[in-house]
Amino acid sequence: MDLKQVLIAHKANHSESKAWAEKCALQLEAMNCKVLMGPSGFKDNPYPVFLASASEKIDLAIVLGGDGTVLAASRYLAAEGIPILAVNVGGHLGFLTEPFELFQDSEKVWERIKSDRYAVQERMMLEARIYEGDRIQPEAVSDCFYALNEMCVKPASIDRMPTSILELEVDGEVVDQYQGDGLLVATPTGSTCYTASANGPIVHPGMNAIVITPICPLSLSSRPIVIPPGSSVNVWPLEDKDLYTKLWADGSLSTSIWPGQWVGVRMASRPARFIILRENYSFYETLRDKLQWAGARFHYSNNHRNSRN
Known part of the structure; x- marks a missing residue:
């Protein structure tokens, strides 16, 4: 993926999310990428300005926040076909975001994206x-x-x-x-x-x-x-x-x-498109983790699952 123009939306009134947005902007600008950055929250909607200000095709939207921040981005960017890299920075449940641990070395993330080492998940709107x-x-x-x-x-x-x-x-x-x-x-x-x-x-x-x-x-x-x-x-x-x-x-x-x-x-005629950095993404693991599925009160071993007989 080319990174010539990128949007960065960070969670409004959250200092860590803003600090990471600024760090990412500096790294991307050093790569000759044009960056449009702003807060997203209950009283802040940067997307109409982003879309009106874009001088050329928007290659990627980086959304740093929680699920609410991602939902707001999807409502405006899905129809434009802009892929979203959503990272849990300041969020709570993080159902729709990539883990922050995979994003801490952000310069390697840009290398992965430029060399197409990621997956794209489409979700219906x-x-x-x-x-x-x-x-x-x-x-x-x-x-x-x-x-x-x-x-x-x-x-x-x-x-x-x-x-x-x-x-x-x-x-x-x-x-x-x-x-x-x-x-x-x-x-x-x-x-x-x-x-x-x-x-x-x-x-x-x-x-x-x-x-x-x-x-x-x-x-x-x-x-x-x-x-x-x-x-x-x-x-x-x-x-x-x-x-x-x-x-x-x-x-x-x-x-x-x-x-x-x-x-x-x-x-909707176009789905939301999310960048997946995890190599072993599992919806069922997400359910077990985020919804805290505990199963039965007593846990039983399944010795037949990996049996070769």
Whole structure:
């Protein structure tokens, strides 16, 4: 991979992440690479400026932070086809990042990238818009929002905890109506996040699928479902006269949904692309480590696993 122009986003208000970003910038500039650097956080979004300021093709985005920092980067960079090297500097769980230990000798990392000694993992993204008008030929009335984890349709209010009534439609057919705290439309990547907390299934990120999970439904028969990635998902808020219902992308507020409008969700046309430095990356090891799977209370030996008989 050529390294002629690189983005570096560091976790906002985190001194270690910023210090490493500055160190990386100096190293890359010494290699005649143009660097665009800035903080990323709840109140800081550097990506529109990055993309508008780029004088040529952006070869790589280096994201130094935790999973939240990576999610923000994915929402803006996946559609541009920019590969992301995400490193856990100041993060907590680190589900989506490379271990910091592999990045400490950063000059060797640049050598590996320039000589193509890395893997690229593609992860499915979702896109969503707000629609209104005739349902056969609807009119999009919002920007396109992207999510690596999930789109969430749920109400929010300052002074109370409203529930919602949401109608789910897949490929033009009504599936069910849900009364509860909201509805999640997730990717396989997002199946280990909010969806897992809502008792949804865990789906391997190597496959493409859409996971739909109700949040605290007032019905024991409301169950999560997994549908094909090419499905068209519409979520209609019902009985919301006070404009409580909102669309959230990866936990960030996207927009409010007015009465008569609905959310259309589908697989995005381009996936997020992540640089993998680990030579023995394992999704199952990540589950055991990050989710602290302990298994049974009593552990038994398996003497047959490595038997040659």
